[in-house]
Amino acid sequence: MRWSRYFLYTSKEDPAEAQAPSHRFLLRAGLIKQVSAGIYEILPAGWRVIRKIENIVRKEMDRSGAQELHLTVLNPAELWQETGRWESYGNELFRLKDRHGRDYCLGPTHEEEITDLVRREVRSYRQLPLILYQIQVKFRDEKRPRFGLIRGREFIMKDAYSFDTDEMSAMMSYEAMKFAYDRIFKKLRLDVIMAEASVGQIGGSQSHEFIAFTDYGEAKVSFCEGCGYSxxxxxxxxxxxxxxxxxxxxxxxxxxxxxxxxxELSEFLNLPASKIMKAVLYIVNGKPLIVLIRGDREIDENKLEAVLGTDDFRLAGDEEVKEILGTTKGFIGIFNLPEDIKVLWDNSLYGVKNMVVALNEPDLHYINVNPERDFHYGEFVDVCEVREGDPCPKCGGLLRVKRGLELGHIFLLGTRYSEPMKAYYTDQDGSEKPIVMGCYGIGISRIMSALVEQHHDEKGIKWPTPVAPFELDVICLNMSDGEMSSVAEKIYMTAEEMGIETIYDDRDQSAGFKFADADLVGFPYRMVVGNKVKEGKVEIQKRSTGESWDLPIEEAVPKVREMIAEDKK
Ligand SMILES: [Zn+2]
Known part of the structure; x- marks a missing residue:
């Protein structure tokens, strides 16, 4: 591809809205363009990356025995009503009506549709097990779309679904997918950890996430170096x-x-924060709830959601605190509470002595509160945010906590969808049984961001060779120098003929401009055709390591081809 003809326009300016390096560099390198909040176009060079990611995923899925198909984006509401998710999915579901007034949604995930398809086709145990998958665009009306492709409202996913006769067989499908995922992330050159996860909105009995360590991920993963728990x-x-x-x-x-x-309280009383009881007022389904936790710890609202069994909760506002407790934030206590307020105690407060507690009165606190002595203990729950150094639940060692980006999520669904949707098969003994399911997602467009998060420097992207938009950038330093441009042209043609994916920077621009673009877009290899042409030499540079070599013109292309082949092994 000649860059002078290619739809690839870089920018020197850092976009103001972009914080995450991946967001910044994907925009600046001209690989994606924003249309509106959380909605991006992927331009030709970016699309080449997406296609490569897809193909790596596709190859491993096919190898595992999964079969690719193509479901619909437009899903009829009836299917979602059968599982109750038309209502429970909440505001993240894009709902719309057709001209006849029928309800539809834009699929954020496809358990309903695929279960419907399979229940219409599968009758007998002989047709199972079965794994089906697709690579398709999905929609989610995110409250806070951000970080470019990391949290978008329209995105590309690979979603797979397994169908088995029983739990044991379903577990084998689950293991096969774990294995495939492991290979996929290795081939993508991503450093990913598999972690136990919550089943959340999707449901089921067990799930794992595949998390890439990045500074801008929204997932927090805890792991133990002692026993391997994560x-x-x-x-x-x-x-x-x-x-x-x-x-x-x-x-x-x-x-x-x-x-x-x-x-302030800790300083004023000269006591550590761990001697203070922190009380937080929530509104859950419209009713007040106080959560108590040790002053030096934070509430993990995901844990709280699991404990409450609903996501319909929020922190009380200043007005509500005043109305319900007659006090202000900072003085929420647990003495003299209105009768109807439920109180949850975080485990961190178990067995504490001589604590400081607010009184629901301004400018006063109790000291030396001993919960067991001074009032009736409530229900203990675990809503505490995990932090570095907490005990490992498996071996008691010290946990580490790192930020990451969830790239894959797999679920053992059981009969969560097959029961309500009556996806049954006839077993060997003639009895009717629900199909046991699993589902397996990978965020394709998000992987593009994760790759940049893990492979970049201050100048730009360093694409790993297997997913780079082009493998080689041939740079002619002076297009008006006849010898240089003819050697560059020849190298470009030879590289193409040898099957190297090559972009030829034939633009009428300065050397510095071309080098900066090469660094920014991040091609793994560049070949510089400059003054050394007079000595019959060109320079090869490797983006990932910064190494460079001067080679005779005729040896250069075969050498690059060799290095590319090595990278792709
Ligand atoms: Zn451990």
């Missing part, structure tokens, strides 16, 4: 600590004028 932080259980062995001091009211935050 899980999404939101599902890591934190138990009750051993009760504190401390003499109980007499309860005392102390004035704390103007002291509002935990930090």
């Amino acid at each position: 899980a999404n932080a939101e599902v890591v259980p934190l138990g009750r600590p051993a009760p504190q062995d401390e003499e109980e001091m007499p309860l005392e009211k102390v004035p704390t004028p103007g002291v509002k935050t935990i930090e």
Whole structure:
């Protein structure tokens, strides 16, 4: 491809809205363009990357025995009503009507449609097991789309679904997918950890996420270097600590004028934050709920959602705190509560002694509160955010916590969809049984972002060779120099003939401009045709390591081809 003819326009300016390096570089390199919030076009060079990612995924899926098909984007509401998700999916589902007033949605996932397809075709145990998959565009009306392709409202996914006769067989399909995913991420050159995960909206009995470590990921993964345990932080259980062995001091009211935050209180009383009980008022399904946690810990709202069994909850506003408790934030306590308020105790407060608690009155706190002595303990739950150094639930060692980006998510669904949708098969003994299912997603467009997050420097992207838009960038330093341009032209033609995916930078631009673009777009190899042509030489540069070699013109292309082949092994 000649760059002078190619639809690839870079930009020197950092886009103001882009924080994540992947977002910044994909925009600047001209690989994607924003249309509106969370909606992006993928331009030719970017699309080449997407196609390569898809093909790596496709190859491993096919190898696992899964069969590719193509489902519909437009899903009739009736299917979603059968599983109850038309309602429960909430605002993230894009709903629309056709000209006859019939309801549809734009599929964010395809359990309903595929289960409908399979129940119409599969009758007998002889037709199982079966794994079907597609690579398709999906829609989700995200509350906060951000970071470019990382959290978009329209995105490309590979979604696979397995159908088995029983749990045991379903488990084997699940394992086969785990194995395929492992190979996929290795081939994509992504550093990914498999972690236990919550089943969330999709449902089922077990699930795992594949998380790439990045600074801008929204997932937090905890892992133990001692025993190999790893899980999404939101599902890591934190138990009750051993009760504190401390003499109980007499309860005392102390004035704390103007002291509002935990930090201020801790400083004012000269006590560590862990001696303070923090009370947070939530509104759950319209009713108030107080969650108590140790002052030095934070509430994990994903854990809270799991405990409450609903996502219909939020922090109370200032007005609500005043109305319900007659106080202000910072002075929420647990004495003299209205009768109808439910209180949940986080495990971190188990067995604590001589704590500081607010009073629901301004500028006052109790000190030396001993929950067991001074009031009735409520229900203990685990809603504490996991942090570095917490105990590993498997071996008791120290957990580490890192940010990451969820690239894949697999679920053992059981009969979550086949039961309500009556997807049954006839077993060997003639009995009717629900098909046991699993589902397996990979975010294709998100992988493009993850690749940039893991492979870049301050100048731009460093595409791993297997997913690069082009493998080689031939740069002619001076297009008006007849010798240089004819050698560059020849190298370009030879490279193409040898099957190297080549872009030829024949633009009438300065050397510095071309080098900067080569670094920004991130082609794995570049061949510089410059003054050394007079000595019969050209320079090869490797983007990932910065290494370079001067080689005789005729040896250069075969050498690059060899290095590319090595990279793709
Ligand atoms: Zn461990």
